[in-house]
Amino acid sequence: MDESWVNSAEGIGADLHLELSGPGGRRAALIGALREAVRSGRLAPGTRLPPYRSLAADLGVARNTVADAYAELVAEGWLTARQGSGTRVAKRAEPLGHAVRVARQGPPRTRGPRxxxxxxxxxASSFPRAAWLTSYRRALQQAPNEVFGPGDPVGRVELREALTEYLARARGVRTEPGRIVICSGFAHALRLLFGQDRGGGGGVLRGPLAVEAYGLGFHRQLLRAAGVRTVPLPLDEHGARVDGLGRERAVLLTPAHQFPTGGPLDPERRAAVVDWARARGTVILEDDYDGEFRYDRKPVGAVQGLDPERVIFIGSVSKSLSPAVRLGWMVLPERYVDEVRAAKGEREAWASVLDQLSLADFLSSGSYDxxxxxxxxxxxxxxxxxxxxxxxxxxxxxxxxxxxxxxxxxxxxxxxxxxxxxxxxxxxxxxxxxxxxxxxxxxxxxxxxxxxxxxxxxxxxxxxxxxxxxxxxxxxxxxxxxxxxx
CATH class of the missing domain: 3.90.1150.10 (Aspartate Aminotransferase, domain 1)
Structure with missing residues (x-):
């Protein structure tokens, strides 16, 4: 048994008696000793503990051992750490007797994060309810009778026309209404392209698919469920290392703002990935997930503008309006339009036609801008x-x-x-x-x-x-x- 007195230096912290023993090494022993001191009430809530250096010197351990122990106990809620205030016993921490009483009363009720x-x-509180309601009413009043029948799977022409104008103006996208297919969001677009819509089947595209080394795990899971192998591309301060592309059949990028590390794809790499797609006869999937939100630099246009026949541009209103609206779009090369339409089926099964008309009005009236x-x-x-x-x-x-x-x-x-x-x-x-x-x-x-x-x-x-x-x-x-x- 290794018993150590920890002496507070220069009035910082408190004198502690710690017993570093048991299996698991010095770090585990220190965590256990501190936890027991708090649990038993020997360390009262608010007590300031010694700095790493002081405690490490007194115990004869490395400072990293103390740092790890403090961090673990902060994570567990036994301690708190604030810049300028040091590490202290958490005010929530209670002595053993109280813990026993709580245990006898049953487990505390769980609740979500604050x-x-x-x-x-x-x-969500910023959704433009009044402006959206105005567009919805106007769209409903002006809607032709055919709107209330089966929906066109490519989407209402009013919305595709409004998107053609908006995307050209705001994102530098080159397209026409006949090359836009409406979907319910990015995940729906992936299901349509890779064959998991309506429970499976052959997709418009096949793997392997190159993706950025850091990205949304949900998208990788969706692709894996479709039988698509994803090949990670490294990232650096200039975005995805597209020079690592090889024999993949497509590449998925977030060129306007790499998700989640940040930063746009370098202009030279934009040109290089388009050259790769041309040379290989492949396609680029451009995820424009938050293209509207630029703060400290000029807006970055879409890669699609460099070659509309080699890029599938995918966007939605999930970030700009609300994920509850469930509307997105694919701007497609001409050769994919019929295949994606066939993948959607004969009727619109995902995107509300009335919401499509409302968004069309919201865009054309200037309310979206x-x-x-x-x-x-x-x-x-x-x-x-x-x-x-x-x-x-x-x-x-x-x-x-x-x-x-x-x-x-x-x-x-x-x-x-x-x-x-x-x-x-x-x-x-x-x-x-x-x-x-x-x-x-x-x-x-x-x-x-x-x-x-x-x-x-x-x-x-x-x-x-x-x-x-x-x-x-x-x-x-x-x-x-x-x-x-x-």
Whole structure:
């Protein structure tokens, strides 16, 4: 048995008596000793613990051992860590007697997170209800009788015409109404293209499909269910390394704003991937998931504009309006239009015809442009508040990918991502670690980080969400922890 007294240096922290024993090494022993000291009530809520260096020196272990132990106990809720305040016993932590009473009463009721900072959804409270209702009423009043029959699977011509004008003006897309097919969103587009719509069957496209090394896992699962093998392309500061493309039959990219790491695809690489598609007779799938939201640089046009016959451009209103509207579009090369139409079937089974007419009016009346401009300004302010909060409370955390989109990536010290996600959950914050988006077959590692969406919380809840996020981040001491392990 190794018994150590921890002496607070210069009035920082408290004297502790810790017994480092049992299986699992020094780190596990330290975690167990600190947990028991809190559980038994020997360490009262609010007690400030010694800094890493002091505790490591007194115990004869590496600073990383102490840093890991503190981080684990912060994630579990036994401790809290704030920049400038040190590491303290959490005020929620209760002595053993109370824990026993709670256990006898049964498990506590579970509840969802108080703050949703996951990427992917806009602020639901900002949906333009009045303007949408105006468009809906006008569309309903002007709708011809045929609207109330079976829907055309390619989509209403009114919406395809409105999209042709809007996409050319706002995204640099070159098309015509006859080459646009309406769908219910990006996932639906993938199902149509790769054969999983209506329960399977041969697809318009086949694998292998090259994808970016970091992306949405749900899309990879959908493709895997369709029998499509995905081949990861490494990423760097210029976007996807398209020079790694080989004999794949297609490539899926997020060129306007790489998801989730951020940044546009370099112009030379845009040209190179188009040249590859031409030379191989293949096609590029362009996911324009948040092309409207640009803050600190000029808008990046669509790759589709470089060669409309080699790019399938896919977009939706999920980020700009709401995922509840369930409307998206594919801008197709001429050779794919009939095949995609056949994949949809004889009748429209997914996208509401009345919603299509409403969106057509919303676009042609200018309401969509006004809404996007308003939300672009609102999300810019939210992004700036996030950056400012981190600069104040966690200046050691680097923020990247903030020139566009609805999320940011917070870069963390190596080995701290998992603990930070757990600590965020304890603070009532739902978010995702960067590792969740990594392709399972890639050799590339983008480092530790958190993917933080700043669009979802309502205005009145955003300040509290930022406070909770900052409270969950690893302290600055983890940046200077010794590389050795105890």
């Amino acid at each position: 703050h949703d900072l996951r990427q992917g959804t806009p602020d 006004r809404h996007v401009r308003r939300m672009r300004q609102r999300y810019r302010v939210r992004r700036d508040r996030l950056v400012a909060a981190l600069a104040t409370h966690a200046p050691h955390v680097e923020v990247t990918g903030v020139a566009a989109g609805l999320h940011a990536v917070l870069r963390l010290p190596a080995g701290t991502e998992r603990s930070a996600v757990k600590a965020a959950a304890w603070q009532g914050v739902a978010l995702e670690g960067l590792a969740e988006f990594r392709h399972p077959e890639t050799d590339m590692a983008a480092g530790d980080g958190l993917v933080v969406g700043y669009a979802t919380p309502s205005e009145h809840a955003y300040a509290a969400a930022l406070d909770a996020l900052c409270a969950a981040l690893p302290p600055e001491e983890t940046l200077t922890a010794d590389p050795g392990r105890g």
